Amino acid sequence: MIFCLHLPNIFIEKPTIMKKTLILLCFFTMSFSHGQVNNDADVKAINKVLKKARIAWSNNDIEGFMDSYWKSDSLAFYGNKGVTYGWENTLDHYLTYYPTAAYTGTLSFKINAVNNIAPDAYYVLGEYHLKREIGNADGIFMLVFKKINGMWKIIADTSV
Template identity: 30%
Template sequence: MRLRKRASHALLFAVLVVPPARLPAQEKPDQLRTMSRQELDAVKVVLAQERAWNAGNIEEYASAYKDSPDTLFVADTISHGYAGIVQDLHRNFPTKEAMGQVSYTGLEPRSVDERVSVVVGRYHLDRSRKAGGNADGVFSLVMEKTEAGWKIVVDHRN
């Protein structure tokens, strides 16, 4: 448990202190940027999803999405609504082996306004060839501040 806590702190430190792989044109690579509380809260949602996925817990992973018919997941197809997203996750990843292990890197959070944040980053899915093989890509998340905390309302993966 102590090792897991240290690893979480190290990851949080890396996200807060290490500059992202791609910086906006106005920022120089040797400049650090301090995250706002809102941006940090958005990153926490992404890291909680990573932990839930790697534990094989689709329900906990899906709890990061807003429970609304308007929530969207865009990948090879478009899933509409929280229920549709959860159904598609269970269909596409029926076992822990099929889920594999995911890692998110290069997280770049941005506050749009006090109720909306965007997080972009990269993902790597590590799994056996039999389970579908590895996958890499980029993602963008639009998050909304709700009474239940920050929730994903649009998830786009490529």
């Protein structure tokens, strides 16, 4: 679309060789491109990371929960309070908003999709439920996992 905006007359003028070539190029590019295929071993490994994180959270072990995240300043967490960058800042966010077991409660997930987006990356769509003394909480999430040093880590999290 941006390409077309830079060349506005290409689709308005009479058919030209350039226009036909561009259309054929777009057609062949779309024809030969296809999505990545899920690898069962990768999906199982990602589900194992999520299970470990769920158990840690439910045990009020925020640091253990954070083991599933990429320990980097480039980690991105998008939530109701805005964007938080960095592993330490994300840990601080969780410790601030979930200070005790009454706040963390028991975590359960419903995983709706795990899809490969690159040879070493997947996104996970799901729903979460927190059963808590202070009142239950529900929401949705999208996680981006990347295989880093042979381990699947969350590099971006959107949870609302």
